[in-house]
Amino acid sequence: MEPYRLTATQAVSQIQAGTLTVSAYVTSLLSRIEQRDEAVQAWAYLDRELVLRRARELDVIPPGERGPLYGVVVGVKDVIYTKDMPTQHNSPIYKDDAPALDAGCVAILRSSGALILRKTTTTEFAATITSPATRNPHDPARTLGGSMIRPASFNGVYALKPTWGAISPEGLKVYSLTLDTLGLYARSAADLELLGASGNSEAKGVSGMRFAVLKNPRAAFPDPGLGSQHAITKAVALLREHGATVDEIDNDTVWPDFDQMPTWHRTVMTTDGRVALDEQLAGQVENKGGFTHKARLAALDGIAALQPRVDQVLQGYEALLTPSVPDEAPVGFENTGSAAFNSVWRALHVPVVNVPGFQGEDGLPVGVSLVAPRYRDRHLVRVRAAVGEIFEAQGGWRPKNHIHD
Amino acid sequence: MEPYRLTATQAVSQIQAGTLTVSAYVTSLLSRIEQRDEAVQAWAYLDRELVLRRARELDVIPPGERGPLYGVVVGVKDVIYTKDMPTQHNSPIYKDDAPALDAGCVAILRSSGALILRKTTTTEFAATITSPATRNPHDPARTLGGSMIRPASFNGVYALKPTWGAISPEGLKVYSLTLDTLGLYARSAADLELLGASGNSEAKGVSGMRFAVLKNPRAAFPDPGLGSQHAITKAVALLREHGATVDEIDNDTVWPDFDQMPTWHRTVMTTDGRVALDEQLAGQVENKGGFTHKARLAALDGIAALQPRVDQVLQGYEALLTPSVPDEAPVGFENTGSAAFNSVWRALHVPVVNVPGFQGEDGLPVGVSLVAPRYRDRHLVRVRAAVGEIFEAQGGWRPKNHIHD
Numbered sequence: 001m002e003p004y005r006l007t008a009t010q011a012v013s014q015i016q017a018g019t020l021t022v023s024a025y026v027t028s029l030l031s032r033i034e035q036r037d038e039a040v041q042a043w044a045y046l047d048r049e050l051v052l053r054r055a056r057e058l059d060v061i062p063p064g065e066r067g068p069l070y071g072v073v074v075g076v077k078d079v080i081y082t083k084d085m086p087t088q089h090n091s092p093i094y095k096d097d098a099p100a101l102d103a104g105c106v107a108i109l110r111s112s113g114a115l116i117l118r119k120t121t122t123t124e125f126a127a128t129i130t131s132p133a134t135r136n137p138h139d140p141a142r143t144l145g146g147s148m149i150r151p152a153s154f155n156g157v158y159a160l161k162p163t164w165g166a167i168s169p170e171g172l173k174v175y176s177l178t179l180d181t182l183g184l185y186a187r188s189a190a191d192l193e194l195l196g197a198s199g200n201s202e203a204k205g206v207s208g209m210r211f212a213v214l215k216n217p218r219a220a221f222p223d224p225g226l227g228s229q230h231a232i233t234k235a236v237a238l239l240r241e242h243g244a245t246v247d248e249i250d251n252d253t254v255w256p257d258f259d260q261m262p263t264w265h266r267t268v269m270t271t272d273g274r275v276a277l278d279e280q281l282a283g284q285v286e287n288k289g290g291f292t293h294k295a296r297l298a299a300l301d302g303i304a305a306l307q308p309r310v311d312q313v314l315q316g317y318e319a320l321l322t323p324s325v326p327d328e329a330p331v332g333f334e335n336t337g338s339a340a341f342n343s344v345w346r347a348l349h350v351p352v353v354n355v356p357g358f359q360g361e362d363g364l365p366v367g368v369s370l371v372a373p374r375y376r377d378r379h380l381v382r383v384r385a386a387v388g389e390i391f392e393a394q395g396g397w398r399p400k401n402h403i404h405d
Numbered sequence: 406m407e408p409y410r411l412t413a414t415q416a417v418s419q420i421q422a423g424t425l426t427v428s429a430y431v432t433s434l435l436s437r438i439e440q441r442d443e444a445v446q447a448w449a450y451l452d453r454e455l456v457l458r459r460a461r462e463l464d465v466i467p468p469g470e471r472g473p474l475y476g477v478v479v480g481v482k483d484v485i486y487t488k489d490m491p492t493q494h495n496s497p498i499y500k501d502d503a504p505a506l507d508a509g510c511v512a513i514l515r516s517s518g519a520l521i522l523r524k525t526t527t528t529e530f531a532a533t534i535t536s537p538a539t540r541n542p543h544d545p546a547r548t549l550g551g552s553m554i555r556p557a558s559f560n561g562v563y564a565l566k567p568t569w570g571a572i573s574p575e576g577l578k579v580y581s582l583t584l585d586t587l588g589l590y591a592r593s594a595a596d597l598e599l600l601g602a603s604g605n606s607e608a609k610g611v612s613g614m615r616f617a618v619l620k621n622p623r624a625a626f627p628d629p630g631l632g633s634q635h636a637i638t639k640a641v642a643l644l645r646e647h648g649a650t651v652d653e654i655d656n657d658t659v660w661p662d663f664d665q666m667p668t669w670h671r672t673v674m675t676t677d678g679r680v681a682l683d684e685q686l687a688g689q690v691e692n693k694g695g696f697t698h699k700a701r702l703a704a705l706d707g708i709a710a711l712q713p714r715v716d717q718v719l720q721g722y723e724a725l726l727t728p729s730v731p732d733e734a735p736v737g738f739e740n741t742g743s744a745a746f747n748s749v750w751r752a753l754h755v756p757v758v759n760v761p762g763f764q765g766e767d768g769l770p771v772g773v774s775l776v777a778p779r780y781r782d783r784h785l786v787r788v789r790a791a792v793g794e795i796f797e798a799q800g801g802w803r804p805k806n807h808i809h810d
Contacts, residue, residue: 081504081506097505099488099504099505100502101504101506104579165582165680167680168579168680169579170578170579173575177570177573177574293779293780296780297713297716304706304710307706308702308706374702
């Protein structure tokens with residue numbers, strides 16, 4: 001198999017065994033990028049010479065001195081500072097801006113032996129829904145999506161949006177102080193575990209596990225498409241088939257304020273963004289929504305009061321199942337698709353994973369989200385390994401490791 | 406008067422009138438720094454040539470194109486990125502580190518016409534209590550203090566710690582995501598208004614205003630010294646003398662959880678710091694305090710639940726009076742003095758101002774804090790103008806514009 005087709009876990013294993021060098025791995029990745037770059041346009045910055053030099057530097061490190069992420073190759077979204085590459089936020093203001101600074105997460109990756117391959121595209125400041133030129137690799141007529149769970153669903157890959165604050169946002173361009181969350185994409189559940197340091201987990205099936213779905217999701221999650229309805233129905237059926245219990249949480253009764261979450265999220269995001277971006281994104285700065293400090297505090301306090309009550313209910317389950325997106329990646333590039341199904345969990349600060357495995361009417365991937373209480377990230381990664389095995393095998397859409405020819 | 410003795414408001418006024426140039430102002434400041442630098446040691450970085458060049462650049466801007474902060478000269482704490490000066494965090498890790506990056510607040514200052522004079526010293530990452538070499542300008546045997554309200558009290562200057570999030574922390578080295586707050590120091594109440602854009606406020610006295618003090622502050626604010634007890638007693642007496650009402654808030658009854666704030670603050674700060682600094686500050690990383698995720702969430706949720714209830718009670722008053730520090734600046738440099746009186750308000754995210762005017766047994770300055778509900782920052786600055794006039798005139802210690810010969 002061409003090295004570029006390997007998951008990170010597989011590549012690391014070959015590098016450890018001495019059958020693959022970091023340079024050979026990177027060379028293969030670069031050749032694949034060259035083949036696909038014109039169609040996908042995923043890179044905001046890529047310096048081939050720099051990357052090959054870093055690979056050679058890693059190759060000469062003696063085995064005993066290699067870090068825990070030695071041989072892992074990572075792309076970094078272009079709103080996160082990297083000291084050897086420009087950081088441009090997809091904004092004309094920061095064109096060719098190259099502060100010699102590594103974000104905290106990048107510094108940790110480097111010191112653990114990972115190689116930073118390139119900067120990936122972003123919407124402007126990761127804050128608008130205006131899409132960069134990037135195409136969906138499964139269908140060049142469609143959007144790739146915007147941030148974390150949504151693009152993971154659109155592209156059929158794994159993603160972990162951890163508990164808010166679990167990964168330091170130091171060195172990330174701040175948009176919303178209370179909502180911004182750094183997360184991870186990976187080709188496989190094992191790759192996420194590798195990066196998330198969750199320890200190896202053997203997937204032991206879901207028999208006896210208890211899951212939940214929301215009884216009345218409509219107000220907080222409006223307009224689900226056929227793709228997501230089908231995915232949730234099938235996911236629930238598969239879990240039951242494999243011996244798990246799936247209960248309904250009567251959110252209208254236990255969390256009567258849950259339906260306010262979309263409004264509260266929008267209020268907090270807009271008012272946070274106004275402080276962060278000042279005069280940069282005019283519409284939000286000019287406060288077109290008319291959000292007052294009073295509305296902001298009501299939103300912040302409302303969310304804060306709901307957080308522990310959501311945690312408490314979710315403690316009773318392995319995970320809550322919820323749609324990752326309304327449907328498949330939409331056709332066109334005017335926007336990166338609806339984030340309506342993600343904002344509630346983001347504001348609640350709970351960890352979310354996207355599990356691929358299902359598909360929409362056009363045969364494109366649709367994922368399902370698993371949600372757990374705050375700081376149950378590692379637990380969630382373990383549950384996903386068990387769930388993911390079933391969804392991948394029987395969901396109907398087989399993840400193709402993000403690669404189409 | 407030598408230009409270095411002017412408040413920022415006075416200097417701006419002379420520059421606007423054409424009787425002072427930015428270059429002449431800066432030259433005077435630099436000569437004063439040269440005189441005092443050996444004794445005070447306040448600068449982490451100062452490049453005289455750079456500053457004079459910037460001053461000349463400002464001088465040639467035509468009057469019609471000058472920003473709202475034209476002629477204001479600012480020092481920036483060395484945990485905030487400045488693109489033309491190194492940012493070293495008082496840490497050997499970042500020695501001579503000069504990422505070409507302006508923090509959001511610095512970018513706004515520059516684009517408004519302010520001149521960044523130099524970087525001021527900090528404790529390591531602004532996170533430890535280990536003091537830099539800096540001396541208290543009023544007594545070289547004493548500490549300058551650490552952060553915001555406390556050093557303002559120790560040095561007899563004005564300070565505003567705004568509502569959390571009111572100034573974007575973008576470009577500030579993150580220590581605690583939920584507690585870090587950027588603030589302002591100034592020589593006079595008018596200077597704070599200038600920087601805080603609160604609009605001009607005429608101090609119209611305090612007659613008819615309603616203030617509050619805590620009835621049982623001991624558990625949350627242990628071990629007040631004679632200096633702070635005297636300051637509060639005198640502050641209350643002066644306000645009543647001038648026609649204001651000062652009530653007691655029975656915090657044991659209205660906020661029975663208030664006494665947990667020091668513990669909650671410590672828990673959040675320690676667990677936030679563990680994420681931010683990773684392996685940099687070993688003691689906190691190693692989790693010597695043994696804080697669990699459960700303890701962290703209890704603290705976060707406890708604070709979040711208390712915030713709106715504190716706001717609600719404080720809405721009934723112009724401001725709450727509370728000690729800024731236990732006492733005068735302590736002798737010695739092992740630490741920067743107790744922050745016990747500040748952490749509760751920091752965690753509650755409420756705005757706090759230090760008003761100088763009182764003194765301790767050794768004749769050194771002791772300030773009093775005014776506290777208002779979240780986002781009542783501008784109101785607080787206006788109240789302070791009225792209160793500050795009285796405290797400055799009759800409190801017993803006269804602010805000497807931060808300058809001793």
